[in-house]
Amino acid sequence: MELRKRDHRYTASEISDEWFVQKTKNENEAEAVVRPSLSYWQDAWRRLLKNRLAMAGLIFLILLIFMAIFGPLISPHSVEEQRLANQNMPPSSEHWFGTDELGRDVFSRTWLGARISLFVGAVAALIDFIIGVIYGGVAGYKGGKTDHLMMRFVEILYGLPYLLVVILISVVMGPGLFTIIFALSVTGWVGMARIVRGQVLQIKNYEFVLASKTFGTKTSRIIKKNLLPNTMGPIIVQMTLTVPSAIFAEAFLSFLGLGIQPPFASWGSMANDGLSTILSGHWWRLFFPAFFISLTMFSFNVLGDGLQDALDPRLRR
């Protein structure tokens, strides 16, 4: 092929097939990706596995869920079995965590408490998720006046002192499991809505969303298929932080006498009962529920921290 002047313009007839070389398959393979391509989730999981503290938290939580389901079955004593002869026995081979003032087995009751605490945490997180994602998603996606109005409402709710509202509702509705979950959900979803809205606001302007819109995709489908999957990271992190705060709120309410009522037990109400006997040296009655509340909160916190690092695309290596 001879060299031509730089400003020479080719006409269509001058371009011939010989100019083009057919690339063989071999040359293509040289460019093959050596590292296996990982999806966002696979990569996040890989990084989470490397975080020892977060994994320890995850393993503890799995064990805890297992014990909450099967713990009372493993124990030789049932949850309600009362033996007045065995009042306030210290931990022994017969009663692993000791007994309370009615001679009930603290080991069995600890797992009963775990059921209630985990249930409250899970349901509160689920309700927060549903309301928060819908509310935040709509506000972020619609934008403009709708967003402005919806966020004003959120701002006002955000300014309400969370635990005060929860206490107030519990006073009015009377203590109980349903009350706690309702009270926690009334203001709890606000944080989630703010996060989802912020994310959606950012992502909806990306090209792939625009492309989707150009193809005439329905709004509901865009939100479901394009926006939500890409906001999942922060949503999951927020949920791992909601669960411990709900568990704490339940324990706090039960501790004030506004929570779970007998014959049910939660860690908070067990700790409250145990508090009155601490001066008489029955340490195990306070220790076990308090220990498991703290360990559960600890596990959720380190798991949340680990997920936050693992799901942050900026930290992707």
Place this chain on the structure above:
Amino acid sequence: MTAYIIKRLIAMLVTLWLIITLTFFLMHSVPGSPFNEERATNETVQKNLEKFYHLDKPLIVQYGLYLKSVVTFDFGPSIKKSSQTVNDMLGRGFPVSFELGIVTLLVAVISGITLGMIAALRHNGIIDYAAMTIAVLGISIPNFVMATLLIQQVAVNWGILPVATWVSPKHMILPTLALATGPMAIIARLTRSSMLEVLTQDYIRTAKAKGLSPVKIVFKHALRNALLPVVTVLGSLAASILTGTFVIEKIFAIPGMGKYFVESINQRDYPVIMGTTVFYSAILIMLLFLVDIAYGILDPRIKLHKKEGS
């Protein structure tokens, strides 16, 4: 800036009004009247009591009367302790709770910032890991658990400090410690992460290149900027300390507002519940407002943005 303050002020008033309204209607939706207990009162006494507490008027009138009394800071008499008014209780309880709250906040802020700063400066060292383990533990252990642990160990087993009540500075140590651990941990984590971010900034390198002493770099350049995010959480921390005082005052038998609040909940003393809730909310909302304004003044980027805009 003025427009921003006015906007925030209006939002604050709306929130406060919402709380008053919510509290009022929630309290009145409770079935039963505070007077129908086991003790039978005759009909005239009942009528007179209801008249005295305005319970005979239509709900909307009662609501108006309540709004009026809140604006004039008069929360009315207690139903259960007939010789006392809610104002008496607040007047007696507030100074104690305020003392506990302020001391706790100071302890939490000072120790939290110190811990976070040291952890950031020794990033990935043993001190960093130790400080952050303490911080996560501090977040994970609920304050009432902390309080009972402290009583059990320090007061009962070692017998160094008094178990309860609020008489001398010595009595203040345990409640303050129990209440301060959580907020301290949050501040420490926040300070650490924002300090780490600030330390990688160009102006820190410039300061180092100028040959400034490390002490000056840390305190004058890094810390001042690293503390901005800490200011933003002060409002919600104050809220958690305030609600924390309920249980701490209950556990340590401290005669503060929280004790009256918890008592009034258990006795269903509605005027006291309403009064304390509104009072607490007012303090909290005011704090959030002040923190917002302080943040606006402290953060130079916000000011710059405003100037460009106008």
